[in-house]
Amino acid sequence: MTDNGASSIPPQTFVECGICKGNANISWFCKNCPTSLCDACATTHRATKQYKSHTIVERTYTVLRLFGPAKIAEQCEVHPEKDISSYCDKCDAPCCISCLVQDHQRHEISTIEDKYLDAEKTLNVYYKQLDTDVRPKVDEMEDQTKEDVKEVNFKVEKVINDINEFRKDFIQNFNRSCDDLITEVNQISKKTTEAFRGIEESKKMIESLKKRN
Numbered sequence: 001m002t003d004n005g006a007s008s009i010p011p012q013t014f015v016e017c018g019i020c021k022g023n024a025n026i027s028w029f030c031k032n033c034p035t036s037l038c039d040a041c042a043t044t045h046r047a048t049k050q051y052k053s054h055t056i057v058e059r060t061y062t063v064l065r066l067f068g069p070a071k072i073a074e075q076c077e078v079h080p081e082k083d084i085s086s087y088c089d090k091c092d093a094p095c096c097i098s099c100l101v102q103d104h105q106r107h108e109i110s111t112i113e114d115k116y117l118d119a120e121k122t123l124n125v126y127y128k129q130l131d132t133d134v135r136p137k138v139d140e141m142e143d144q145t146k147e148d149v150k151e152v153n154f155k156v157e158k159v160i161n162d163i164n165e166f167r168k169d170f171i172q173n174f175n176r177s178c179d180d181l182i183t184e185v186n187q188i189s190k191k192t193t194e195a196f197r198g199i200e201e202s203k204k205m206i207e208s209l210k211k212r213n
Contacts, residue, residue, distance in 0.1 A: 029059040087115040
């Protein structure tokens, strides 16, 4: 019995993988194909791009009755010569007439048809819950994610614009400062040149006065 309460069907000699045709570790079932799969092919099936939307589940008796070919699991595993006719609710296992007599006396028994209908109802409830509970939350998360991405992109764009504006202002201020420094240096150079000329003229006047005397 599996964790979810469904009866697992162990690999049998007459069951083969629908892909590699082997009969080892046939523990998975693809609902879309539909076919039984071994562990290796189930992994490959999940990873293949064109089959990523397929639903692969544990190969249980209920799954096979719902999705698999009608001939699968119709024979009793314990008594292959007998057909399965009932389902033991206590043991959570399909059984034939011989099984009922030998191992399931005084157990609560259901018909295969009733078990199938119960499983179908359970699946319908599950799918309805997905549509009413899970899907809206997923849609809400998707919408929120889109809004978050939009907000992040807006903030990123704003930061980039701010950086560009800062760079533009910085370059303008830097160029202005450089221009001011160049102007100041030119003015100092001009004053220095004029002062030097004044000194030279003064020296010439002094020399001229000396010669007169």
